[in-house]
Amino acid sequence: MKNIIELLNWRYATKKMTGEKISSEKINNILEAAHLAPSGIGLQPYEIIVISNPEIKKQILPIAMNQAPIVESSHLLVFAVWDEYSKERIDKVFDYLTEKRNVDSAKYDRQREFSKQFFGNMSIEENFHHAAKQANIALGLAIVEAASEGIDSTPMEGFDPIALDEFLKLPSKGLRSSMLLALGYRDQENDWNLKLEKVRKPFEEFVTFL
Numbered sequence: 001m002k003n004i005i006e007l008l009n010w011r012y013a014t015k016k017m018t019g020e021k022i023s024s025e026k027i028n029n030i031l032e033a034a035h036l037a038p039s040g041i042g043l044q045p046y047e048i049i050v051i052s053n054p055e056i057k058k059q060i061l062p063i064a065m066n067q068a069p070i071v072e073s074s075h076l077l078v079f080a081v082w083d084e085y086s087k088e089r090i091d092k093v094f095d096y097l098t099e100k101r102n103v104d105s106a107k108y109d110r111q112r113e114f115s116k117q118f119f120g121n122m123s124i125e126e127n128f129h130h131a132a133k134q135a136n137i138a139l140g141l142a143i144v145e146a147a148s149e150g151i152d153s154t155p156m157e158g159f160d161p162i163a164l165d166e167f168l169k170l171p172s173k174g175l176r177s178s179m180l181l182a183l184g185y186r187d188q189e190n191d192w193n194l195k196l197e198k199v200r201k202p203f204e205e206f207v208t209f210l
Helices: 004-010 024-035 054-064 087-101 105-120 124-148 161-168
Strands: 046-051 075-082 152-156 175-184
Touching: 004 124, 024 046, 024 124, 046 054, 046 124, 054 161, 075 124, 075 161, 087 105, 124 152, 124 175, 161 175
Parallel strands: none
Antiparallel strands: 046 075, 075 175, 152 175
C-alpha cells in the first residue's frame, strides 16, 4: 500500500478520462471516506449526489463549461450543502446523535443551543459558505481515498450553480451545489495534463514555522 504522500504525487487533475466504469465497491469506499469526514459540531451540513447515468451527465455538460470529465467520468459527484442551518436541521442531528449513543438528550442541550445561536446569527449566505467549507473537507478525503483505490479524480468549481441547482431540483430539498468531483480512469494517450510535472509553490513559501 502506498503512503498518502505517494498517492498525492500520483494523482493529478485528470482532463481526459476513458469512461471505464468504477466498481460499486470502490465507489462506496470513496463515499464512505467522505461520510466519515470531520465537520463543525458534527453537523455534516451537506449531501452527495452520485450521477452515473450518461444522459444526465450530458445534460450537465453545458452547465459545467463543457469540461470533458463531466461525461467521460464513470461517476460524477455533486456536493450539495444546506442552504440554511435551520433549528429543525440542528435538532435532527442532535436527536439522531443521542439516539445512536443511547444517552439522555439533555447531555447535549448546551451544544445544541450553542449551534442554534451561532448559526442563527449568520446570514443565509454566511450559512452557505460555512457549509461549503465543511463539504470541502469531505471532498478532500474522497480525493485521497479515490487515489488509494487507483481512481482518478477532478474537482471542479467551474459550473453555473443556479442552473445546476434547478436541473437537480436542489432548492426543493433545501440544498445548493458547491463542488463537483468527477471520478474515473485517466486516458493515458490523450490527457495532456498527465505528461506535465506536478508543480506546487516552494515549500518554504507555503509553510511558516513560528
